[in-house]
Amino acid sequence: MFGLRFAARRLRTNWLRNMNFRMSRRRRIFEGQAKDLFEGPEPGTLVQYFKDDASAHNSLKKGTVTGKGVLNNRISEYLMSKLNDIGVPTHFMRRLNMREQLIRQVEIIPIRVVVRNVAAGTFAKRLGIPEGTQLPRSIVEFFLKNDELNNPMITEEHITAFGWANPYELDEMMAHTLRVNDYMTGLFLGIGVRLVDFRLEFGRLWDQDEMRIVLADEITPDNCRLWDIKTNEKLDLDRFSEGLGKVEEAYQEIARRLGILPETGGDPSPTPFKRTAINER
Ligand SMILES: Nc1ncnc2c1ncn2[C@@H]1O[C@H](COP(=O)(O)OP(=O)(O)OP(=O)(O)O)[C@@H](O)[C@H]1O
Numbered sequence: 001m002f003g004l005r006f007a008a009r010r011l012r013t014n015w016l017r018n019m020n021f022r023m024s025r026r027r028r029i030f031e032g033q034a035k036d037l038f039e040g041p042e043p044g045t046l047v048q049y050f051k052d053d054a055s056a057h058n059s060l061k062k063g064t065v066t067g068k069g070v071l072n073n074r075i076s077e078y079l080m081s082k083l084n085d086i087g088v089p090t091h092f093m094r095r096l097n098m099r100e101q102l103i104r105q106v107e108i109i110p111i112r113v114v115v116r117n118v119a120a121g122t123f124a125k126r127l128g129i130p131e132g133t134q135l136p137r138s139i140v141e142f143f144l145k146n147d148e149l150n151n152p153m154i155t156e157e158h159i160t161a162f163g164w165a166n167p168y169e170l171d172e173m174m175a176h177t178l179r180v181n182d183y184m185t186g187l188f189l190g191i192g193v194r195l196v197d198f199r200l201e202f203g204r205l206w207d208q209d210e211m212r213i214v215l216a217d218e219i220t221p222d223n224c225r226l227w228d229i230k231t232n233e234k235l236d237l238d239r240f241s242e243g244l245g246k247v248e249e250a251y252q253e254i255a256r257r258l259g260i261l262p263e264t265g266g267d268p269s270p271t272p273f274k275r276t277a278i279n280e281r
């Protein structure tokens, strides 16, 4: 009896030591607002860790949304895998656990590519277009990735003049972006969600002398505006930014409709959002 307890304690101590070793060996490369980046197991790889931290209005509003990191890890895995499948190159390799995914390290192009399908947010304010107006066609905008300057809007002229990307890289980014918009608009429509707008980041991936432009960062309700098609209810980070409440529930609802929320079996917990006819199928 005593021997058994002793063995169990020794096992636990060894396990803890092992864990500590593994944790301390991992070098954190970047601490972001929503994600941390760690050195990956192989050269050229990184581990992306999704946190519950939320920020809005250029970081003026900060908080946490319990479970957001876990859901975003899953949602980004799902969408990036689908995009990989249709031939859009991405940094995603595989999900490692609840909060982490393995990605290819890229040289991030310091530009945010934003696609607008419906007027919302700063776009609606800037141009005086009522929020919710369907745009005559999808509009692509560029913003410089620079928090200190509040990520100012820029044009292709700025991008090529200052060498943030060359014309070939810009072409590649545009082509990928339009494919992502076409594919994701349809995918979300199929689950009763309107893809209002979204923000992408791209990076340079080197393979010996060859360079490819690949989709990087994340695709989640943190950087997509997603509205229920019937009720126009917001199912994204705006629930946090605008203090609408039920933020985690909204992210869960997106994951549930995508079919990636593990069902608990038996009694499904009641969703706080009305289900559209499409969801009932
Ligand atoms: N494959 C990748 N290789 C290298 N860096 C990446 C990759 N994917 C994403 N990143 C970078 O990792 C960071 C992710 O962290 P997070 O999104 O939380 O940052 P942030 O605080 O929002 O700051 P930022 O304004 O730079 O996005 C971003 O700076 C993003 O550009």
Ligand SMILES: [Mg+2]
Pocket: 032, 034
């Ligand atoms: Mg970011």
